[in-house]
Amino acid sequence: MLDDMNLNDILPRHDREAEGGSSTRAVHGGTKRRKAFNSLTNPVVQTATYTFRDTEELIDFMERKTWGDGDDREEYGRYGNPTVSAVERKLAALDGGDDAVLYASGMAAITSVLLTILPSGAHIVMTDDCYRRTRQFCQTFLKRLGIETTVVPMGDYDALEAAIIPRKTRIIISESPTNPYLRVADLERIASIGKSRRVMTMIDSTFATPVNQRALEWGIDLVIHSATKYLSGHNDILAGVVVGKGDHIKALRDARGVLGGIVDPNAAYLLDRGLKTLGVRVGQQNSTALAVARYLERHPAVERVWYPGLASHPDHAVAAEQMSGFGGVVTFEVKGDLKTTSQFIDRMRIPYIAPSLGGVESLIEQPALMSYYEKTTEERLELGIKDNLVRFAVGIEDTDDIIADLEQALRVVDTNPHKLRLEDQWELRFRS
């Protein structure tokens, strides 16, 4: 397709920002060819406010503002910033939306959207296995404002539709893939339920990224990402984004000027810089994670692997149909208890033990101890979190090195009970 086009036609100008594949969009999307000082990169406009030459210019700006006429200049840092706007246009191009709005974190994006669009007395339908803080916000903060939430099992679309209360339900919220079981939503089906019942649909697409899936193209109304993860990709900033139709995003941007969850221009610059390599990073993470998932599935010390790229995953069919890559996170159960699983994690040399995912560094965690530490084994089981569960978010290290690391660390989990006892003796002798 690119061959018979003039390069100038595909290199993004303002009006051609959704052209090309995800890597072309990640490098050029939404950016203007000519920038201040003839800089190639988008300059960091590190300012809190903007100046007016004289009263005439001020009045001119105010008049244009009331006419709603597009003008690049800004008035005050909470209402807009050129560095931030450039990244917003790029993110809109990546997800194929009209526009995007950036926030200080993924949670700032989620809470701001819901506070902006939901009237009091509204009702939310949400799928389970969803980001814990999103659920907490809906079930505690929004509940105080008279907004109720019904949680339905992921993958049960009849339950999802049945949970809709006519004239009360305003939004359906789902994630895809989910955390930690990487359940994949049938976006076409959710979008069609939303459309037929006149309910807005929103997908948290953090784990998918616009490289692996563009939810708007399946008919979803709003896409959100924690840009802290794959989009920025270097574990060095927090940010969040909402992408969608022009009128929705305009309402959100106006509300952001009131709610105040803006992102710092310097963080926006780092996000722009990280985005340029999104395609290559996610491509590498997709292929390493698939190799890791296949390796673990055959390993005798592993009880079960959850990865949408494996035929054994409950949502493999929908993932194969609606996604172009399966993502960089692999979840699995080690054959052993809480302690054995921790020992395996401690023996891994490449990944850091840390929450989060999506950066160039591999990260590993035992959800029972990271996100659910204060709960008992029984309470965790009720939430579907087993003690032997591991979430491995692969980085961009060499695939072979990561697999060799898993190989040596999994030796702590012995599948032969006699040898396990010997291993325990070894542990006792050398670890205490």
Ligand SMILES: *Cc1c(COP(=O)(O)O)cnc(C)c1O
């Ligand atoms: C991390 C994450 C969030 C929250 O984003 P922050 O940038 O940490 O505020 C929301 N949803 C998902 C799926 C996430 O992984």
